Amino acid sequence: MSGAGSSAEGQVHEPSQSAEMRVLIGDASSDLSMKLDLIHAKPDSWVKLELGGKSASSIPGAQKLNLGKYQHLDQTRIKGNKALGFDFDKIDPAGSEVLTQGITEVRQTGxxxxAGTLDVSKAAEAGSVDQxxxxxxxxxxxxxxxxxxxDxxxxxxxxxxxxxxxxxxxxQDIKVTYSDYGxxxxxxxxxxxxxVEAPKEFYNLFN
Incomplete structure (x- = not known):
């Protein structure tokens, strides 16, 4: 998925209830950028966080976040967080199923x-567009x-x-692609x- 100042890629393996995601928020020119390397293996999740940009050092507890290690996440504290969580009971990477529920008109072009139109208010629930x-x-x-x-x-x-x-x-264009099914x-x-266990500063950054 790309657009809205961020990009993400990864894979989901439903039989083992596991997934890997790499998320980049911002870029080299941003005041603050974040690189998230996420691993989900139900019921656990881990994230390696890399902060960048001139504002990174001013984040409270920044020295506890850029550790170069995977931080184990408390699922109860990230529930509903589209950037950090993963719902294996309703698998919808990049939120496309939610987006299609908002389609108001569609026509076959080939x-x-x-092509068509959709009610993009659904995109906030999908996590692809900021409210x-x-x-x-x-x-x-x-x-x-x-x-x-x-396909x-x-x-x-x-x-x-x-x-x-x-x-x-x-x-802006929000683009989602899927490949290598199976x-x-x-x-x-x-x-x-x-x-290591994620410190409270980590949850404060994302909540």
Whole structure:
């Protein structure tokens, strides 16, 4: 998934109830950037956090966060957090299923290709668009253009939501792609000597 100043990639292995995700929020030019290396193996989750940007050192407890180790997460403290959590009871990486529930119009444009509009207010629940962007869109949020592609087996392979400019926010595309269905491997848990418990400063940063 890419767009909205962030990108993410990973794999989900349903048989073992495990997943690996790499998330980048911001870039080298940002005041603050975050690189998250996440491993989920139900019921546990771990994250290795790397902070960057000129504002990184001013974050409370920053020296406890940039550890170069995996921090074990308390599931009760990240429940519902789209960046940190993973729901193996309702697997929807990148929130595409939630987005499709907001489709208001769709038409086939070719073999396995589609276009239409959707109510992007669903995107906040999906975790792909910040609520402030949706609020700035106002009535436009009810009818935002999108395109989608299916693979030869009829499975979603790409979805692009074209967010128009609104308020202080520039126009942007949110792009989600899926590939290698059935080829994922079980995620490997981090070695015990590379794991620490996440400190309260970590939860304060994301809550």
């Amino acid at each position: 073999e396995g290709t589609y 402030s962007v949706i609020t700035a869109l106002g009535p436009q949020a009810k009818s935002v253009p999108f395109t989608a592609k299916l 030869p087996q009829g499975r979603l392979s790409e979805m692009v939501v074209q967010i128009p400019a609104a308020g202080q926010n520039a126009a 080829n994922a491997a079980a995620a490997q848990k981090p070695p015990a000597d590379q794991v």
